Amino acid sequence: MFVLVNLKAYPCDPVAVAEAARTVADAHGVRIAVAPQAAHIDRVAATGVETWAQHVAPVDHGSHTGHALAEAVADAGATGTLLNHSERRLRLADVDGALDAAERAGLSTVVCANNPEQVAAAAALGPDAVAVEPPALIGGDVSVATADPGIVEGAVAAADAVDPDVAVYCGAGVSTGDDLAAAADLGAEGVLLASGVAKADDPTAALENLVSGV
Numbered sequence: 198m199f200v201l202v203n204l205k206a207y208p209c210d211p212v213a214v215a216e217a218a219r220t221v222a223d224a225h226g227v228r229i230a231v232a233p234q235a236a237h238i239d240r241v242a243a244t245g246v247e248t249w250a251q252h253v254a255p256v257d258h259g260s261h262t263g264h265a266l267a268e269a270v271a272d273a274g275a276t277g278t279l280l281n282h283s284e285r286r287l288r289l290a291d292v293d294g295a296l297d298a299a300e301r302a303g304l305s306t307v308v309c310a311n312n313p314e315q316v317a318a319a320a321a322l323g324p325d326a327v328a329v330e331p332p333a334l335i336g337g338d339v340s341v342a343t344a345d346p347g348i349v350e351g352a353v354a355a356a357d358a359v360d361p362d363v364a365v366y367c368g369a370g371v372s373t374g375d376d377l378a379a380a381a382d383l384g385a386e387g388v389l390l391a392s393g394v395a396k397a398d399d400p401t402a403a404l405e406n407l408v409s410g411v
């Protein structure tokens with residue numbers, strides 16, 4: 198299982214979370230990545246943890262003030278990027294353009310989606326992975342795998358029908374080893390989570406609990 202920790206814009210210490218993630222990943226042989234704010238990518242990557250961007254823009258080098266250029270986040274140390282997160286939605290053409298930008302820069306990609314129908318559309322664009330995250334469950338205490346197992350199974354089936362090479366992750370409310378195990382049982386190959394780690398008093402303990410479900 199792949200564990201992708203999205204730090205959003207939470208007021209946590211990104212380097213402390215990154216060091217915790219690298220330590221737990223190494224100790225347990227689990228792939229854990231951290232997606233900090235763009236301005237923190239270089240400091241997070243310097244810890245040695247797998248580092249992702251939260252977004253890249255569908256643009257090339259040029260006159261694009263204020264856009265997150267895929268090459269720039271890759272230069273800073275990111276090796277992958279989220280796209281179309283529920284809190285950073287894109288138009289379909291911009292998801293496609295951002296996937297092109299990420300591919301140009303050598304970044305792995307996860308396109309987020311609300312439901313199996315959007316998962317199918319996202320998978321058709323050829324990302325490395327899609328992630329189903331029901332917005333109503335994001336930031337809550339009940340994991341998507343418990344609250345709505347059918348949406349995870351539906352996402353796995355939808356992606357498989359379009360392109361079996363696209364991995365399927367799930368997220369929203371994931372915080373424990375039981376949540377991770379439940380997601381795996383439903384066919385997910387990874388989880389996205391945020392508050393369970395970014396808001397934890399002890400991110401190392403939170404991550405240790407999570408990977409106990411691998």
Ligand SMILES: O=C(CO)COP(=O)(O)O
Pocket residue numbers: 203282330334335336337368369370371389390391392393
């Ligand atoms: O949006 C998410 C990850 O990208 C999920 O957030 P929570 O883990 O806080 O529910």
